[in-house]
Amino acid sequence: MTESAQGKDLLVAESVRKEFGGLTAVNDLDFTIPERSIVSLIGPNGAGKTTFFNMLTGLYRATAGTILFDGHDVTDKPPHAITKLGVGRTFQNIRLFPQMTALENVLVGMHSRLKGGILGSIFGTPGVRREEREASDRARELLRYVGLTTSEDNLAESLSYGDQGPLSLAQAVQPQAGTAAAAIPVKFVGPQMAPPTHVEE
Numbered sequence: 001m002t003e004s005a006q007g008k009d010l011l012v013a014e015s016v017r018k019e020f021g022g023l024t025a026v027n028d029l030d031f032t033i034p035e036r037s038i039v040s041l042i043g044p045n046g047a048g049k050t051t052f053f054n055m056l057t058g059l060y061r062a063t064a065g066t067i068l069f070d071g072h073d074v075t076d077k078p079p080h081a082i083t084k085l086g087v088g089r090t091f092q093n094i095r096l097f098p099q100m101t102a103l104e105n106v107l108v109g110m111h112s113r114l115k116g117g118i119l120g121s122i123f124g125t126p127g128v129r130r131e132e133r134e135a136s137d138r139a140r141e142l143l144r145y146v147g148l149t150t151s152e153d154n155l156a157e158s159l160s161y162g163d164q165g166p167l168s169l170a171q172a173v174q175p176q177a178g179t180a181a182a183a184i185p186v187k188f189v190g191p192q193m194a195p196p197t198h199v200e201e
Contacts, residue, residue, distance in 0.1 A: 008035045011056075016065035018051050025051040028065070057089050058082045083112050088172030094164050098157035102148055102167050105156050106139040109171035142170040 011033040018026040026048040033039045041049050054060040056067060058079035067075045074082050088109065096105050114135060116128035143152050146166035151159060156167060 009033065010035045010070060012068045013052070013056070014066050014068075016052065016055060016067060017063045018048070018055060018060060019063045026055070026062075053089070056082075057087055080112070086113075090168045090172040094161075094168045096156040096164060096168060096171070099155060101153050101155055102143060102159065103136070103139050103152040105167055106142050106170050107135055110135050110139065139170075142173070143167075146170045 009032050011031070013029060013031040016026055016029045016031070017024065029048070029052060031041065031052070041052065043049055051060065055062045056069075056074075058074065058077055058081070062075055065075070066073060069082070069085055069087060072085055074085065074087070097108060100108070114131055116125075116131050120128040140149075140152060143149060146169055148163060148166055148170070151163060151167075156164065159167060
């Protein structure tokens with residue numbers, strides 16, 4: 001990790017560029033997210049924000065530049081490898097599992113970081129049962145974090161739009177150290193989530 005005025009940097013993008021044929025969608029972007037901070041990337045429609053998030057999460061490959069997450073070079077890694085490192089993604093159009101409860105939706109977001117295999121899950125080994133209990137506890141903690149303590153047993157489709165946004169955020173932002181979330185609608189980020197905020201335009 002690199003150091004900034006606010007401490008260690010969790011994410012560092014240097015001279016990141018994305019070209020589609022003759023169109024430059026992202027032009028030599030430098031962007032840093034310090035540890036334990038909420039950072040906004042602000043710009044008009046067509047400025048390249050989503051394209052940058054697509055490079056950060058491995059959906060697009062950068063034409064030039066480097067992206068480091070938690071000290072790992074993720075510039076050319078596929079999405080599943082970046083997710084394993086702890087990068088979560090939400091979308092402006094909320095994508096939840098409507099027939100699952102709020103708690104189950106958050107648990108789905110944790111799935112890629114659970115270690116229990118197929119056989120352990122089939123036979124319900126003690127290690128898998130312990131991991132599932134710990135995951136449920138972490139999921140409830142995340143629901144408290146986004147202000148949905150009383151909604152854990154409610155189906156996602158029954159939640160108001162104002163509650164579905166924070167649920168989507170809880171699904172993407174996992175509690176392990178070294179986690180980032182991309183493309184979060186700012187209207188869903190409340191003051192209860194705020195470590196010191198740093199905004200870059």
